[in-house]
Amino acid sequence: MDAQIERWTERYDNSEGYLFGKEPNAFLVSQKACFAPGMQVLSVADGEGRNSVWLAQQGADVLAVEAVPRAVEKARQLAAERGVTVSHACVDLLTWDWGEERFDAIVAIFIQFAGPEQRAQMFANMQRALKPGGLLLLEGYGLKQLGYGTGGPKDPANLYSTELLGEAFADLEILHLAEYDAHIEEGSGHSGMSALIDLRARKPEAPSAAPPSR
Numbered sequence: 001m002d003a004q005i006e007r008w009t010e011r012y013d014n015s016e017g018y019l020f021g022k023e024p025n026a027f028l029v030s031q032k033a034c035f036a037p038g039m040q041v042l043s044v045a046d047g048e049g050r051n052s053v054w055l056a057q058q059g060a061d062v063l064a065v066e067a068v069p070r071a072v073e074k075a076r077q078l079a080a081e082r083g084v085t086v087s088h089a090c091v092d093l094l095t096w097d098w099g100e101e102r103f104d105a106i107v108a109i110f111i112q113f114a115g116p117e118q119r120a121q122m123f124a125n126m127q128r129a130l131k132p133g134g135l136l137l138l139e140g141y142g143l144k145q146l147g148y149g150t151g152g153p154k155d156p157a158n159l160y161s162t163e164l165l166g167e168a169f170a171d172l173e174i175l176h177l178a179e180y181d182a183h184i185e186e187g188s189g190h191s192g193m194s195a196l197i198d199l200r201a202r203k204p205e206a207p208s209a210a211p212p213s214r
């Protein structure tokens, strides 16, 4: 088993309740206007389901992917408790087949389990899996988070900067890319003053066919 998945399995096994709470991530909620009923949405490394449940409540057709069986089980419980339907897949995102042009939106909240090489591979897969015109919504911690110590990876290589994200998603239209500090309360896992980076980007529409030559 991948070392990160093993670490997360232990973390979920040893946590009471919902590690990141049952309420959706604040950045995701701030992007509510991006979602409409019937949209095909992927929730990446969805954890215990707080974000996929909120997406389903917006009327989206949600696929939640996550590697740890215990987290998926709790995500299923949360969806049932809130009376919404979410499709779940228990997969390792480093080997999963993301597919091509499948999703109207991809939501990637705190998915910093991957180091630079695996992250580059995942970011490329996300871009391929978006439909033309599809949206990527991503939030993660910046380097300054090491000083706050209120959640997130300890390895600086796993943290983001606006430059890193701008370069990684240069093929997308960057609609919003911001680095800021905010106090968040998202379960015991993410609690306190935090150094955050948010990204909203759109995959360009396919170029329209050339006009017929006369």
Ligand SMILES: C[S@@+](CC[C@H](N)C(=O)[O-])C[C@H]1O[C@@H](n2cnc3c(N)ncnc32)[C@H](O)[C@@H]1O
Pocket (backbone or CB within 6 Å): 002, 004, 005, 008, 009, 020, 025, 044, 045, 046, 047, 048, 049, 050, 051, 065, 066, 067, 068, 071, 091, 092, 093, 094, 108, 109, 110, 111, 112, 113
């Ligand atoms: C910080 S948590 C965030 C969970 C969720 N996105 C949220 O905001 O509540 C990171 C998640 O990544 C998952 N994860 C770690 N390695 C993974 C992998 N290789 N494939 C899929 N998920 C993985 C962990 O199990 C964990 O649920």
